[in-house]
Amino acid sequence: MSDPDHRSEARLYLAGFGLALTLTLVPFGLVHWGLMQGKALAITIAVLAVAQIVVHLRFFLHIDLSRQKREDLQLILFTVLLLGIMAFGTLWIMGNLATRM
Amino acid sequence: MSGSNLHPGLNLGARHGSAHEGAETVVFGFWIFLMSDLVIFGLVFASYLTVANPLGMAGGPGPADAFDLRSIFVQTMILLTSSLTFGFATLALRHEKGRTVIAGWLGVTLLLGLAFLTLELRDFAHMIEVGAVPQRSGFWSAFWGLVPLHGLHVALGCLWIAVMLAQMALLGLVPVVKTRLLRLGLFWHFLDLIWVAIFSIVYLGGLMP
Amino acid sequence: MTDPIFGRLDLSSLSVWRAFQDPSLSELIGAGAAMAVILGALATLALLTWIRLWGPLWRDWLTSVDHKRIGIMYCALALIMLARGVIEGVLMRTQQAFGLHGGFLTPDHFSELFSTHGTIMIFFVAMPFIAGVINYVMPLQIGARDMAFPVMNQISLGLTATGAALVMISLVLGEFSTGGWANYPPYTGADFQPGPGPDYWIWSIVLAGIGTTLSGINFAVTIYKERAPGMHFLRMPIFCWTVICTSIIMIFALPPLTVAALMLAADRYLDFHFFTNDLGGNMMNYVNLFWLFGHPEVYLLVIPAYGVFSEVISTYSGKRIYGYMSMVYATMSIAVLSFCVWLHHFFTMGQSANINAAFGIASMAIAVPTGVKIYNWLATIFRGRVRMTVPMIYATGFFYLFVIGGLTGVMLANPVISYQVHNTLFLVAHFHNVIIPGVLFGLLAGYHYWFPKAFGFRLHEGWGRAAALLWIVGFSFTFLPLYWLGLQGMPRRSASFGDPSFQPMLWLALFGGMLILAALGSLMLQLWVSIRNRVQLAVPLGDPWNGRSLEWSIPSPPPAYNFALLPQVLDRDDFAEAKASGRAYAEPAVYEDIEMPDNTAIGMIVCVCSTLMGLALVFWIWWLAVLSLGVMVVSLIGRTFRTDLSHVIPAAQIAAEHRAWLARVRAAPAVDRLAETHDRNRGRAMPERPFAAGAAE
Amino acid sequence: MSVRQISRILPGALALALTGCTGSGDSFLQPGGPIAAAQRTELFQIFGWTMIAILPVFVLVPLLLWRYRYRNAKARYTPDWDRSAILEVLMWGVPLVIVVVLSAQLYRTTHALDPVQPLASENPPLRVQVVGLDWKWLFLYPDLGIATVNELAFPVETSVALDLTTDTVMQSFLISALAGQIYAMPGMRTRLHILADAPGSFEGENTQFNGTGFPAQRFAARAMSAADFDAWVAQVRADGQPLTEASYALLAESSTGAQAQARLGAEGMAPGVLHFSTVEGDLFHSILHRYMHGNPVPPSAQPGAVGYAPETAEQTR
């Protein structure tokens, strides 16, 4: 591992790994030791999961907001938008039906 | 990182010449495929959430009866580490560290993947024992539709790693092999992403106090 | 209980055998159809052997990875399936016309008819047709040599053919689902339909659906990455924009279908409880997932048709498309909105008024961009010089009839109305009213427009006009009466009815069905006549319509590599500009070698293996399913170990071919638009007479 | 003014055209109650409003095609003209405004006509429970203790609250002349309210395909005066048979009304109709809950299923 690019990139991977590790340990700890409850816990888990997904995207998949051709980034955002519509819609509709029948 | 990225995410780097340029099309195509796959997962997740309630469980076992947080934790650690080791394989590829180094990291990743699958299968066996089978309720159907789907992806990823090891040995690091390794990397990291959602929603969500 | 070798396949699976045991008219029709399939297949095989076409067929077509040939094969597949779809449609019209308290078909046979008709028409006629046209035209329009992934393209075709084959086989072995094209459980669950019917539906849809998803990826990557130099996004023909939108739908809307169908499969095969009545199953989620796919699907069909109309209207009006940017925005908004409205197919499932209102409003919103497109086409005609060729007749029919269908769509989008006419013939009229004048007229216009490009000769104009008029009139008679019947509360999918007052309208609809048959007959005749007169109708120089986009700048039919040298695009409507500025038909200074992918049998291997696998799954022949999957996977992986999969066409050969063609172009007289449909038209267009308006004003 | 007038005149004309040639009185175009009437009005209003955007197309297509035909040398030809700000605003603006207007109306009427809402009426409401069976409808009158098949009778000017479910596959319940349709699904309860203004008989049906007998799954919805209704109830009590678990198990088997009559020995009744004088237990809820109890419902106990066996179904309930 002589070349400097290589080393700095490896450090980035390690940094990502460290962040991901933290973002995993915290929610597991919270649930295992019952440190939080109910809605607050659910929201914390969700936020940490989203944070971890961002970490993976940034450090492992090397997605970032700069330097990229816009058309490619659009693909990912567009997918998130459509998936959001579909998943949110499904939960909304099915949730509503469940309360009414 | 070294300048000219052609597409988002993993790049080979300009020094790889035609392989680097060739990657533009195939990697973009693979991204689109992953996004399509993501929609599949997203909808299975949504379906799972619609039955994660007493009505969906139909009087059968619930998450607390069948999940083992400790095992899930270990699986999570394994998968996370495998992402790192795959990352090192990619770095070795980018910086031309030679076939053996790349193959070494890939081998470690493969072993981690297999370890993950072993533990997961053990968990499944336990679930079957306590009656948390898909035939029991809508909830367990959704669970068995979701988590093993991820497991299947991991298994395919392992198969793919094995194929790439063989291709590296037989064909050498020709451009197609390089771009395939790049795509395999995307796939592997993508699986880890899905797993984050699974352990957060299915396991932690299911075992929340 | 099931045989280890034959699964649940036995003698009574043969529909011919069933008819032998119970020779009722209904069974006989079924057996007749089965015999027709078998005999048709045998006759084709025999014919191919007799005229020794196996070699060329295999070498030039089945193993080809050329997007143009794949496109043509898609269209051929669509045509074969169309024959069955049309016969079923007309049979259903006949049954209903005689359906007062009965009719000649049993209800079960009728239900198989509408299920296969819907499935075939959507998945194996409209979709392959569209995939075919896109395959043929899009790479030519953006100045590419082929698709981004030519081999995957072949595999997509193979998988589509698999789906079609399974539906055809269901005529001979077992029976098809009776659950409609949406195949709702629990009716299609194992409890209620334990037979192979719904399994045929599942596997044909899933396998073809994978093919479609791959096609979508292929189209999108091709447009994103393979455009000719200078072909910016905003210089692409509108048709290519519609292809982007359609591929978005293929990529993101097929997953819900795959998910829904595979969950249904899990219920049926493994006793899961996704959609069952008991143990926490939730059939409403099937409905939800299916329409998450189903709604975008119908826009998948119509958006490329909009693209065809854009090309056709602009060309035959001799004018740039009006409002290019508006068109782009409108198309994009239709594509995105199509993902926001799926609930309008089940307003009546019992959710709250708020949800219904939200989705109702979103559905109506689609009328805005659609309207913009219609007005833009009108503005394109405005101050143009319009030639009423066959495609323009279809466009005219489209303007009138599609708008009626859109209007009834807006009515259905209102939950208050949907409560009344959902599941009635009003709905049936609506969707045929958008699909036939929209999708099919669009495809037919495109067929007449691009046929000379693909085959080097024009289609006979007179028969084309007759067919177009018959279509328009026949459609109106067949489907407009159904609106009235639907408002009267006649449910869809009824084999019979009890209200004599429905009779006159049903007779009218049958009459229309006959006209449609005549229209179809005229189309066939036209093809026959055109092939016979192909010498007079030949347009080898490539530009019979004074076209505006790149596909017209090359010979007809184009060489395998499409462009001798990738064009340098300077403008929107580049070829029209090139002709106007005199830079068209220029000879390149240097020619270069072109590397093209080799032919491969992998698509056929996938097709055969997946068909066997589907059949094995339908009949629970597990060993065969595993075996065929294994062979498929091993061949796919095995192929990746080969690296020598392309060949090079030498520059000298390209130069010779191209120079010869250029010489013919230069020697040929350019014809003006009045001679467009005459034999003089050899495909060299005279630029539109420099504008004489000064004189007129 | 013209817009308003058009939207007022056209619907009327259309209504005339449509109702003029109507044979049967079983459609919301000849409404028998307030909901269907409101739905008809809604239909005509949408028609009127959309005509603003659509008529121009109908008029312009022939005009443009004629004026700009190839041989017309007098017409202007501007091959490169491809945008105009004014046109652009009109093309997006007009449909947008229409859609906004229609959306406001849609929001209002969707809420106003929400089928779960009871309908205003002076008389006390009537409760009816509806069970979709394969190829016939079972109506339970929980407050009267009677039940019928394929005959839904109720007093006029009374809000009838229907609770719907099925004991087989999904179905859709529609009485067009009174109100819209709503799905009925096993293990679930959906709701619908109907009200008839005047006595009459309206056709009701299932619109969701459910197999061989689907076209026969029709019934009469009979609105009658309060006195007639009481007489009808008395008659059902008199000529009906008791609806026991055993007879329900037979009834639930896939059969049309006529076939069910034969099965239960009730051939004397009106075509397809059965009367039950008493109902054993809370049948509706036991049907509803059998799918939610967490016990499997095997095909032998599942009406409509291929292996349904009425003899054993009774016990597994």
Ligand code: HEA
């Ligand atoms: C693409 C879709 C499509 C098309 C084209 C058609 C075409 C026709 N359909 Fe279609 N139909 C459906 C999709 C389609 N249908 C669907 C989805 C259903 C619902 C199924 C369900 O209930 O689940 C349905 C149901 C349906 C019913 C059942 C109604 C009911 O439920 O009661 C009936 C009854 O008559 C019917 C009739 C017809 C007829 C007579 C035609 C005729 O118009 C057929 C004529 C069409 C052609 C002849 C094709 C045109 C030709 C070309 C494009 C090729 C030409 C090119 C060359 C020669 C190169 N259809």
Ligand code: HEA
């Ligand atoms: C190509 C196919 C296609 C197309 C283009 C459309 C277009 C539309 N459809 Fe259709 N639809 C189907 C195919 C299609 N549909 C099918 C197959 C089904 C039934 C499936 C089944 O159940 O089997 C269906 C069913 C269906 C339903 C469900 C009904 C029910 O089950 O109860 C609804 C409800 O909202 C609907 C609405 C619409 C709308 C609002 C449009 C709009 O896109 C229409 C837009 C067009 C216009 C409005 C005309 C032009 C516009 C102007 C001239 C400008 C101005 C207009 C206004 C301002 C109003 N459709």
Ligand code: CUA
């Ligand atoms: Cu169906 Cu709740």
Ligand SMILES: [Cu+2]
């Ligand atoms: Cu729709």
